[in-house]
Amino acid sequence: MPDTSAGPRLLGPAAVRRLAAELDLRPTKQRGQNFVIDANTVRRIVRESGVGADDVVVEVGPGLGSLTLALLEVVRRVVAIEVDDLLAGRLPATVGEFAPQRADRLEVVLADALRVTDVPGPGPTALVANLPYNVSVPVLLHLMALLPSLERGLVMVQAEVADRLAAGPGSRTYGVPSVKAAWFADVRRAGSVGRTVFWPAPNVDSGLVAWVRREPPSTTATREQVFAVVDAAFAQRRKALRGALRTVAPAERVDAALAAAGVDPLARGESLGIEDFVRITESLESLEHGGDAR
Incomplete structure (x- = not known):
């Protein structure tokens, strides 16, 4: 038996390839399977996440177990x-x-993270994961919404997606993921990860995104209503808001709502923060139901 008193042995390149060979595993692009083969990288992710002895962590896409260990x-x-x-x-x-010695700390859930409706056991406090790159944003947003007990997280995603998630209004990379993530949390870029730490090596660069939960904006509108307005505002990025939002409400109501919210009708979605979208949505909903725009 190996000595585990100093902590678990972590997976290196040889161990990852051995496990894959035992399973006759051929990583698939469809499931975003790129396995971390560098122990220092997973130690870094855990360190940057800030998790500790009291945390219950959700990990999505553990793969062969590099980060899990x-x-x-x-x-x-x-x-x-x-x-x-x-x-x-x-x-x-x-x-x-x-x-x-730590096997009893693990619970494996066989499920699609996009379709889970609950997580067994005590409420998780953190999300730490090398997310499958093809579904990273929807998985992150789904779990943020599903698990209000999550206080913080750190995820590895495609570098371009990391930039989008952490972007602020006015940035070239600011878009729908930026706004929706800001509903739930304060998000920041937490570093970059090279391609050589993966097997097989991806053809894209990777980045770390850290977030800390905050209270959502105080609003009479629902999250779904606000997100529908966000989607419409970015559906055609070159369109001014007065034109882009006509997919969710008639022109007259859009103009009145933008005026009531104090938003320039010729502005574009990338110039607005989450609070701006909340005010616009509240005004649209109020006008739709016969009230005064707020």
Whole structure:
């Protein structure tokens, strides 16, 4: 038996390839399977996330267990959500091999993270994951909405997506992901990750995004109503708001709502923050139901 008193052994290139060979696994682009083979990278992710002994962590797409093992070293519990039944079935055995003293801290959920409706056990406090790049934004937003107990998180995503999530109004990369993430949290870029730490190496660069939960804007509108306005505002980026929002309300109501919200009708969506979208939505809803625009 290996000595685990100093913490779990982490996966390196040889161990990752051995596990993949045992499973006859061929990573698929469809599921965004690029496995981290560098122990220093997963240690860095855990360190940057700020999780500790009291945290219950949700991990999405644990794959072969590289990040899972590093998390188990420092947190109280890891709930790993994995859509691939082959990987989900192997993960407990991998933890048993590399970190047997911490195996009871792991729970594996075989599910599509976009479709989960709850997470077993105590309310999770953090999300730490190398998210599948093809669905990273919808997964992040879904879990932020589903799990209000999440206080913070750190995720690895495609570098371009990391820029979008952390962008502020007026930035070239500011868009729908930026605004929607800002509903839930304060988001920041937390660093870059090179391609060589993955197997197989992706053809895109990667970035880390950290976020801390904050109270959503105080509003009479629902999140769904606000997000519908956000989607419309960015559907045709070159259109001014008075034109772009006509997909959600008649022109006369759009003009009145923008005036009431104090927003220039010739402005574009990328110049507005989440609070601006909230005011516009409240005014649109009030006018639709016969009230005065707010």
